[in-house]
Amino acid sequence: MEEKFNPKIIGIFCNWCTYLAADLAGISRMQYAANLRISRVMCSGRVHPEFVLWAFKKGADGVLLGGCHPGDCHYIEGNYKALRRYILLKKVIGQFGIDERRLRLEWISGSEADKLRRVTNEFTETIKSLGPLPNRDDIEVDAFDESELKIVEPEYVTS
Amino acid sequence: MIPAFEEPRIGVYVCDCGTNIASKLHVPEVVDYASTLPNVTIAKEYKYMCADPGQLMIKKDIREHNLNRVVVASCSPHLHESTFRKATLDGGQNPYLFHMANIREHVSWVTSDIDDATNKAKAIVSGAVYRVAYHESLEPQKVDVRPEVLVVGGGIAGITAALTIGNSGKKVYLVEKESTLGGHMAKFDKTFPTLDCASCILTPKMTSVKNHPNIEIITFAEVSEVSGFVGNFHIKVKKRPRYVIEDECIGCYACVEQCVYKVPKFLSEFDEGIGLRKPVYIPFPQAVPNYAVIDPETCIEFKSNKCKKTCVTACNEVAGRDAIDFNQKEEIIELDAGAIIVSTGFKAFNPDVMPQYGHTRYENVYTSLEVERLVNSAGPTGGEVILKDGSKPESVGIIHCVGSRDKNHNKWCSKVCCMYSLKLAHLIKERTGAEVYNFYIDMRTPGKGYEEFYEKLLEEGTHFIRGKVAEVTDWAITPQEEGKLVIRAEDTLIGTVRRIPVDMVVLAVGLEPGKDAGDIRRIFNMSCSEEGWFLERHPKLAPVSTFTDGVFIAGACQGPKDIPESVAQAQAASAEAMCLIDKGFIELEPNVAVIDETRCSGCHVCLGLCPYTAITYNKEKEVAVINEALCKGCGTCVGACPSKAINQRLFRDEQIFAELEGLLLV
Numbered sequence: 001m002e003e004k005f006n007p008k009i010i011g012i013f014c015n016w017c018t019y020l021a022a023d024l025a026g027i028s029r030m031q032y033a034a035n036l037r038i039s040r041v042m043c044s045g046r047v048h049p050e051f052v053l054w055a056f057k058k059g060a061d062g063v064l065l066g067g068c069h070p071g072d073c074h075y076i077e078g079n080y081k082a083l084r085r086y087i088l089l090k091k092v093i094g095q096f097g098i099d100e101r102r103l104r105l106e107w108i109s110g111s112e113a114d115k116l117r118r119v120t121n122e123f124t125e126t127i128k129s130l131g132p133l134p135n136r137d138d139i140e141v142d143a144f145d146e147s148e149l150k151i152v153e154p155e156y157v158t159s
Numbered sequence: 160m161i162p163a164f165e166e167p168r169i170g171v172y173v174c175d176c177g178t179n180i181a182s183k184l185h186v187p188e189v190v191d192y193a194s195t196l197p198n199v200t201i202a203k204e205y206k207y208m209c210a211d212p213g214q215l216m217i218k219k220d221i222r223e224h225n226l227n228r229v230v231v232a233s234c235s236p237h238l239h240e241s242t243f244r245k246a247t248l249d250g251g252q253n254p255y256l257f258h259m260a261n262i263r264e265h266v267s268w269v270t271s272d273i274d275d276a277t278n279k280a281k282a283i284v285s286g287a288v289y290r291v292a293y294h295e296s297l298e299p300q301k302v303d304v305r306p307e308v309l310v311v312g313g314g315i316a317g318i319t320a321a322l323t324i325g326n327s328g329k330k331v332y333l334v335e336k337e338s339t340l341g342g343h344m345a346k347f348d349k350t351f352p353t354l355d356c357a358s359c360i361l362t363p364k365m366t367s368v369k370n371h372p373n374i375e376i377i378t379f380a381e382v383s384e385v386s387g388f389v390g391n392f393h394i395k396v397k398k399r400p401r402y403v404i405e406d407e408c409i410g411c412y413a414c415v416e417q418c419v420y421k422v423p424k425f426l427s428e429f430d431e432g433i434g435l436r437k438p439v440y441i442p443f444p445q446a447v448p449n450y451a452v453i454d455p456e457t458c459i460e461f462k463s464n465k466c467k468k469t470c471v472t473a474c475n476e477v478a479g480r481d482a483i484d485f486n487q488k489e490e491i492i493e494l495d496a497g498a499i500i501v502s503t504g505f506k507a508f509n510p511d512v513m514p515q516y517g518h519t520r521y522e523n524v525y526t527s528l529e530v531e532r533l534v535n536s537a538g539p540t541g542g543e544v545i546l547k548d549g550s551k552p553e554s555v556g557i558i559h560c561v562g563s564r565d566k567n568h569n570k571w572c573s574k575v576c577c578m579y580s581l582k583l584a585h586l587i588k589e590r591t592g593a594e595v596y597n598f599y600i601d602m603r604t605p606g607k608g609y610e611e612f613y614e615k616l617l618e619e620g621t622h623f624i625r626g627k628v629a630e631v632t633d634w635a636i637t638p639q640e641e642g643k644l645v646i647r648a649e650d651t652l653i654g655t656v657r658r659i660p661v662d663m664v665v666l667a668v669g670l671e672p673g674k675d676a677g678d679i680r681r682i683f684n685m686s687c688s689e690e691g692w693f694l695e696r697h698p699k700l701a702p703v704s705t706f707t708d709g710v711f712i713a714g715a716c717q718g719p720k721d722i723p724e725s726v727a728q729a730q731a732a733s734a735e736a737m738c739l740i741d742k743g744f745i746e747l748e749p750n751v752a753v754i755d756e757t758r759c760s761g762c763h764v765c766l767g768l769c770p771y772t773a774i775t776y777n778k779e780k781e782v783a784v785i786n787e788a789l790c791k792g793c794g795t796c797v798g799a800c801p802s803k804a805i806n807q808r809l810f811r812d813e814q815i816f817a818e819l820e821g822l823l824l825v
Contacts, residue, residue: 008282008823016706020686023235026264034275037282037822038265040236041810042750045768046794054816059823074684074707075793076770085798110706111689117269 007061007127009120011038012047013108016074018066020110025117032117033124036064043067044105045078049089050141052103053096057139062102062127064119069107079107096139099130167198167292170226171284172217174208174233176263181206183267184276189232192281192825196288200224208233214246221250228252228294230287232260232280238697253296255749255809260287281825289821293814299746300787304390305497306330306740308733311382311679314342315722316502316714318364319729320736325373327737332494333368334396335378339446340365342504346429346528348535348542350722351582352612358445358537365447377492378448385499385682388791389709390745394494400487402453403439407482410449414439414483417473419466425457427539431529434539439470443537453483460485498709498736501693502729503679505715508562508569508668515630516558516666521644522547524631524664526561527579534586544590544663551591552662556646557584558628559599563669571690573669574719577603580667581613584621587665596622596659598648606721624659626651631664670719683710692718703732708745711735750792750809756782758804765796765805 013019019040025032041047044067052063065086067079086105094100104123108115171193175181186204193202201224205213208231220226229252231243236259244254262280270276306329310321313335321333339345345365347357368374380398387393403414415437423435429442438458441451453461453470460466471483507528510518518524523546525533536542546552557580563573577599584595602623604613617623626648635641636658643660650657672691673679680687684707686694693712696704703711713732714725739745752773759782766774766783773789774796776782785796785805794807806812 010819010822016686020237020706023237023261023264026235026268029268031271032269034266034270034272034279037279037286038261039286039815039818039822041794041815042807043793043795046798046807046810048798048812048815050812051815051819055819055823058820060819071681075791075795078770078793078795081768081795081799110686110694 005128005132007035007124007132008037008059009035009062009064009124009127010055010060011036011064011066012041012051013038013066014044014068014074014079015040015042017068017072017110018106018108018116021066021108021112021116024110024113028113030113030117032120035124035127036120043073043075043078044082045075047082047085049085049092052089052093053139053141056093056096056098056102056133057136057141059136061130061133062104062123064123065103065105066108066116067105069109072109097135098133098139101126101130102133167228168200168224168226169198169228169230169288169291170217170220170224171196171199171202171230171232171288172208172213173202173204173262173284174213174231175204175206176233176267177207180233180263180267183270184262184273184280188277189262189280189284193284193288196285198228198292199288200226209239209242214242214249217243217246218250221247221252226250226252227256228291229257230260230284230291231257232262232284232287234263235261235265238700255297256291256294258287258291258294260284278825282822285824286818286822290814290818293811293817295808295811297749297808300749300751301744302390302747302788303744304740304742305495307332307494307496308736308740309334309382309392309394309494309496309499311499311501312336312342312503312714312716313340313376313378314502314504314714314725315344315361316504316725316729317342317500318368319726320500320502320713320733321368321374322364322371323730323733324737325368325371329373329737329740331374332496333374333376334380334382335376336381337442338379338401338450338452339442339448340368340376340378341447343528344722345443345445346431346535347531348538349582349586351578352606352608354582354585362445362447365445369447376448379452380492382682383491385684389707389747390497390739392496392499392709394496394499396492396494398490398492400489401450402455402483402485402487403451404482404484404487405448405450407480408450409478409480410441410446410451411478412441413473413477414451414470415441417469417477419459419469425454430532430539431526433525433529433532451482497740498711499683500711500713500729500732500736501679501683501685501716502712502714502732503673503676503716505670505719506673508671510561510666510668512568513561516561516628517631517644517664518666521631521633521664523552523644523662524666526666526668527576527583528668530583530587530665534583534590542590544587546662552587552593554594554596554661555587555591555663555665556596556598556644556659556661557665557667558631558646559597559667560627561666561668562671564600569669569671569690571719572603574603575721576667576669578606578609578612578721580665581616583665584616585619588619588621593662594622596624596646596661598624598626598628598646600625600627624648624650624657626657635660670715673716676716683707685710685712692716703728703735709739748792748809750807751787751790752785752792752794752797752805752807754783754785755804755806756780758802759783760802760804762801764799764801768795768799770795
């Protein structure tokens, strides 16, 4: 018998709002779908489109991006830039044969633990209904060239 | 992916957190799994990683097993990242060669199925193990801190903070929205439970602020813009015109007395609308600073330009001054400060949204703040508790929890209402001899001497009826109720509906976040709780810090608080601010963006993205250049660079790629 599909969902959340909402959900002992795995960035503006493509390539069935509400960005306007990229990225993933519904951007503030719970559950259901992401090996990501990696000398900052 | 540089030797420590983690997932299974991951030298379980023995274990293992990377799987990095970075440092490694896996807030506390939780914890641990392999040694960025402190809000919390910091010899700017300091406390007559006079303890403090060489008071002003960051805030303050030149006014009241309005005609904001004032006024005699204010909404000169301007004549002739200036304009004052304390206070719940209690419909239904002005010896009635017709009430009902503990309005307990209701009950009984009825849901009197005060009120013969009031009505059904206000409530202790006729009703209104709390929050880049109170960094361990470094909170803007708590919090916030400015420098997260000049194509994409204008273009080299002192580390430019020439320290592309790969392993 086929095993029940248990999707893997990557959350890339900003440090100041959505990551805190996930912390608050924990503190409030809210129970939600265990499919979400969170990576923290300082700002949703940091999210490089290739993070999303890479996640899909490496096994994610859905990617949830989380940032502060418009006007509330800790870095003034990083979330607007995230939004601009998100809109384009939705089109790009379509070209890779990825259903647009597998990528979602949500503004979740540090106090909106309940929204985080609701969105995670909803999104998990959406991904479950879409099934596993097919043909993920076809996704081309210019992630980084391993051969190029070298020892990164720390640059000491003196006051 | 195996990093090509120095061979990583990773130590993984999975915390039980007592039973917080251990009871919700199979920790040994996670440890076993971790030990199979690439580059992991050792993996261990421990009951409390954050406790001394846990940290000692990390230090010892770094030395014994020659570890060069550390992963701790426990709580949120917001709680203990710095703890474990320090342990890594003490073990002899660079503190940034550490990464934290959040398996408490993000796993054990939110997942009901133990197998799901174990699986998710494995994923998060492998994400951290993959990521930490790409971590690099870094040095924190050192930034100088300016020695001035900005205090926003001049209520008891702001006054206390300003005095504490001023007394330490540091310069303080105290910005207050109203024309005088004092906040809500200035309106009270007595304070609970000691019944000492609010004025006698507050006004000397206000005077000390006024006379303090280190404190600069800016009243009638609001902060409109904050730029910069911890240690170097640049603040713009918008000062509204009071139409009185502050340096000229001596607070002599000549203008008020000689105003063309012979008697006060307009509702006084300070008296909560139960007293009257003239268009030119001083809110209360002890106001600090003691300058007159002209209200352009009611002043005839502003309306018609045809006023006789007797106030100006009075100022010239009686006071020998020329303080009145009808042409005064709004002013922008620019300040620099190293730290900011926000103490903007609360707003009282407006009971007009609860028509069943008849505030505004029945003239003898008052809010508690209105009654505070009524019982205040400096208030409009000179401290006499009288009804609208001038007679003394024979019976008074106090309705508790108006707007609080009410799912239709505010869910929270406003904390101070039980105690201030007891205080008002005592004062009303003392002044009028009236029968006082308290209608309460629960009496909440925790605090030093508070329960004893409640006990005293019980002995004084104040009536306590346990039940939430359904309505206040003037519909009499018995002759005794004629001409009275009837409070209808279910007495839950005797299980019957009661109708208590009274002459006066006091609504013990709750506390709410200030009207402009949303704007203030944005200006200072703070977070709010769902209810709108400013959010502290940690409820227990960092109760006066916010998520913005260098911005602290004190008093009731953080949540309902009484005076002792507000004062204590203000002093705590002052200590935090002083820690910062006294040290003279601060170490920032070294998460700035850096440009690889050899890869930069000079396309200019990043230049327009930086909200801090930290990126400039070097025409000679034809590359973008980042000013690290201006970079705040958001990484927006990194996410946009088409040549991958920009990277962000602590959040390098390869670190995140590796983390994502690890997160998706199981």
